Amino acid sequence: NAGVTQTPKFQVLKTGQSMTLQCAQDMNHEYMSWYRQDPGMGLRLIHYSVGAGITDQGEVPNGYNVSRSTTEDFPLRLLSAAPSQTSVYFCASSSRSLTGGVNINEQYFGPGTRLTVT
Amino acid sequence: AQSVTQPDIHITVSEGASLELRCNYSYGATPYLFWYVQSPGQGLQLLLKYFSGDTLVQGIKGFEAEFKRSQSSFNLRKPSVHWSDAAEYFCAVGSSNTGNQFYFGTGTSLTVIP
Numbered sequence: 458n459a460g461v462t463q464t465p466k467f468q469v470l471k472t473g474q475s476m477t478l479q480c481a482q483d484m485n486h487e488y489m490s491w492y493r494q495d496p497g498m499g500l501r502l503i504h505y506s507v508g509a510g511i512t513d514q515g516e517v518p519n520g521y522n523v524s525r526s527t528t529e530d531f532p533l534r535l536l537s538a539a540p541s542q543t544s545v546y547f548c549a550s551s552s553r554s555l556t557g558g559v560n561i562n563e564q565y566f567g568p569g570t571r572l573t574v575t
Numbered sequence: 576a577q578s579v580t581q582p583d584i585h586i587t588v589s590e591g592a593s594l595e596l597r598c599n600y601s602y603g604a605t606p607y608l609f610w611y612v613q614s615p616g617q618g619l620q621l622l623l624k625y626f627s628g629d630t631l632v633q634g635i636k637g638f639e640a641e642f643k644r645s646q647s648s649f650n651l652r653k654p655s656v657h658w659s660d661a662a663e664y665f666c667a668v669g670s671s672n673t674g675n676q677f678y679f680g681t682g683t684s685l686t687v688i689p
Contacts, residue, residue: 499581
């Protein structure tokens with residue numbers, strides 16, 4: 458298994474440009490999430506999905522769009538990049554478990570995409 | 576609302592010394608708690624998790640954590656630190672009510688000196 462893969466690893470954009478950060482997982486996980494990591498702020502949830510065709514907003518969704526047409530893929534789109542979106546972006550996935558009444562499992566993270574907006 | 580606090584931004588320990596990283600959470604129901612480690616330039620790797628049962632949980636790389644409901648804490652410990660443990664450590668609380676959302680602390684950076 459490749460686990461969670463993200464492309465590209467590095468990206469530089471100019472203000473106003475658009476781009477899509479790709480995320481794929483081969484573990485058949487139902488849940489997928491996007492986080493951004495900024496110094497001193499930990500990881501903040503941007504958007505998440507509980508299954509194909511279902512997405513929802515996290516803590517910091519403004520400026521980002523997502524879609525989930527398949528179980529495997531969960532791309533993150535920046536429609537008009539701004540310097541405030543300079544960050545490291547992580548995609549994560551997890552499975553839904555009903556063992557012992559617990560329906561949450563740990564998340565598996567991709568290697569990240571370092572984005573700079575000038 | 577759920578939240579996680581890691582009071583220590585940065586900790587320095589000598590190699591071979593013991594380590595404790597603090598984590599406090601705020602969550603109305605029974606929390607699902609996690610510790611992740613992030614090496615420079617890498618993604619996050621799970622160290623250990625607590626769902627229920629025994630409040631002392633063992634993880635990888637010799638780490639353990641203890642869940643204390645009365646103190647709303649889930650501190651990470653290691654009896655003897657190795658130089659390779661230098662990294663950023665994140666505590667997280669999971670919510671089973673809203674689609675597997677996770678809330679992360681701001682992280683503790685660990686430096687290990689010889």
